[in-house]
Amino acid sequence: MIDTYFPLGMQHYLAGGLLIGLAVSALYLGTGLVGGMSSVFSTVWSWFSRCPGFQREDFLRSRNWRLLFAAGLVLGAALWRYGLGNPVPVTEIPVPYLLIGGFIAGFGARLGNGCTSGHGICGVASLNLLSLLAVLVFLGVAIITAQLVRGLGL
Template identity: 65%
Template sequence: MDIITSLFPNGMWHYAMGGLLIGAGVSLLYLTTGLQGGASSFFSSTLSFFSRLPYFQSTGQLSSRGWRLIYALGMVLGAALIWQMAGLDIPTTELPAWQLIIGGFIAGFGARLGNGCTSGHGICGVASFDLSSVLAVVVFLSVAILTAQLMTEVLL
């Protein structure tokens, strides 16, 4: 039990609740519409409002941008609502804006390269027993664990 306390010093309830809410959200989306949720495709479909490049004006981008916009807003507003209901301050970061921007571009590039993001592959794809999603999640997690270990060694 001591390892669990050291890994989760603030408890595990909020992680469990987050997982249950995410699972419920993507399940509700799928059961009511037959659509699979994912966050990275939101950005591509949203760019169809602004960019006239052929990729962003494809039928797939144009036909999905409305529900993807609502889906993304629901993620942001839902998180803010949960934090508000729990009486917590919305967390902030002390990272400089340039680091956040570079991190966003790297994450966005990786999501496009991997044909989806961790939420699309990790939640919807794995639940659908999609082999490419399982492999993508293995790669995502391996790189994340390796990066965390390397950064811990560098910073300590």
């Protein structure tokens, strides 16, 4: 059964999870800042958009390190792919579905005042009750959605 769900093995998922956990732990312990990706996304937009929502003082103060944080994620993925010669995972999901899913996930992250990395990794680790509730809602909705999509044959 494991081979069905993880045809390339589980070791790279474990390594990635450990590295992400170490990175956000070091960030939080070293600076007291939460490394959630929805705030990284919004902060990066503060470089390009003059909309008041992106020009908040906390975004402007933290945008340098958040831009480096995002660049490190991209660089890490590039090193994994090109430095180690690992295959790129391929999906059969059509691009419009991926775009719609990304929009829905981004909207949900803003609506929930954070994403799974902010709430799930940083919030739960700091014993934040609202983050735990958010993660339970994320997981519950994801499980229900996956079952509905599977049941409808999409």
